[in-house]
Amino acid sequence: MKSFTDKVAVVTGGASGIGYALAERLLAEGAKVVIADIEQAALDRALTTLSAGGAPVIGVRTDVSDPASLQDLADRTIEAFGKVNIVCNNAGVETGGSFLTIPEQAWRWVMDVNFFGVLNGCRIFLPLLQQQDEAHIVNTASVAAFNSGSATMTPYCASKFAVLGMTESLEIELRSGGSSVGVSLLAPGPVRTRMPDAERNRPSTVPAATEPGRVAVMERLAQASAESGLEPSYVADLVVDAIRENRFFVLTHPEMATAGVRKRLHWMETGEAPPARVPGT
Ligand SMILES: NC(=O)c1ccc[n+]([C@@H]2O[C@H](COP(=O)([O-])OP(=O)(O)OC[C@H]3O[C@@H](n4cnc5c(N)ncnc54)[C@H](O)[C@@H]3O)[C@@H](O)[C@H]2O)c1
Numbered sequence: 572m573k574s575f576t577d578k579v580a581v582v583t584g585g586a587s588g589i590g591y592a593l594a595e596r597l598l599a600e601g602a603k604v605v606i607a608d609i610e611q612a613a614l615d616r617a618l619t620t621l622s623a624g625g626a627p628v629i630g631v632r633t634d635v636s637d638p639a640s641l642q643d644l645a646d647r648t649i650e651a652f653g654k655v656n657i658v659c660n661n662a663g664v665e666t667g668g669s670f671l672t673i674p675e676q677a678w679r680w681v682m683d684v685n686f687f688g689v690l691n692g693c694r695i696f697l698p699l700l701q702q703q704d705e706a707h708i709v710n711t712a713s714v715a716a717f718n719s720g721s722a723t724m725t726p727y728c729a730s731k732f733a734v735l736g737m738t739e740s741l742e743i744e745l746r747s748g749g750s751s752v753g754v755s756l757l758a759p760g761p762v763r764t765r766m767p768d769a770e771r772n773r774p775s776t777v778p779a780a781t782e783p784g785r786v787a788v789m790e791r792l793a794q795a796s797a798e799s800g801l802e803p804s805y806v807a808d809l810v811v812d813a814i815r816e817n818r819f820f821v822l823t824h825p826e827m828a829t830a831g832v833r834k835r836l837h838w839m840e841t842g843e844a845p846p847a848r849v850p851g852t
Pocket of ligand 1: 663759
């Protein structure tokens with residue numbers, strides 16, 4: 572996609588963090604943007620800022636874990652702008668704990684948002700994207716898709732592995748069929764966003780993760796993200812470049828991603844287990 576002018580982009584999780592930065596950057600490139608988010612107040616705030624000066628942006632309250640809500644997002648996008656060229660399936664959440672303490676509802680929430688939200692975004696928007704000469708899907712995974720073993724984050728890790736497997740397979744199928752729809756996988760490492768506070772969007776059916784070890788991990792993650800996380804705007808720049816160049820992997824911390832893959836390869840080839848992580852990390 573050489574130009575973004577007058578293209579129409581949908582960004583889920585667009586009220587905060589990486590999604591907000593993506594919306595801002597796509598608008599700056601000349602696209603029309605639909606931001607979708609489950610948090611109405613954050614959506615309203617984002618819309619007020621992004622639409623200043625009359626920028627072509629609308630907000631649609633969306634729960635990506637609900638296919639009917641995603642279908643409504645697609646319908647509202649067509650109603651407002653008549654077409655879709657770019658879909659960023661970016662909304663994500665995180666909760667966890669040590670393995671046996673994680674309740675079924677927590678697993679379902681993380682998989683429903685992080686995996687089924689991305690999958691259904693692809694299923695619902697692909698027929699609309701296929702009507703365009705230039706179109707692109709960006710699915711957000713994480714470096715956790717290449718690195719298992721982060722303490723208390725097993726559901727998150729599993730959901731991001733699933734996004735990786737699904738997105739790679741989709742890309743191969745579309746490219747093999749000569750599709751006009753490009754596919755990218757965004758796999759961020761630490762980025763300065765509200766992700767460490769993802770439980771703010773926890774449905775009432777999902778218990779809070781209060782296990783002390785888990786709380787400590789989240790505190791460390793929040794601190795590390797605040798101190799050394801990348802700015803979301805940097806990630807948005809990488810994504811826009813990847814869409815422009817039709818590049819699959821968008822890695823904010825390539826060294827973390829490749830180290831994870833090398834670790835697994837070593838494990839597979841030698842049978843030697845990778846080094847255990849330091850307890851409590
Ligand atoms: N920040 C990081 O360090 C990091 C690292 C790797 C991957 N990621 C991924 O990046 C993506 C964006 O997260 P972020 O870091 O910007 O966090 P964030 O919390 O700032 O933004 C996530 C947005 O998703 C929205 N959301 C949550 N549940 C939703 C639902 N059911 N339907 C619609 N919207 C929903 C939230 O309201 C929020 O606005 C996520 O998929 C996350 O897993 C982030």
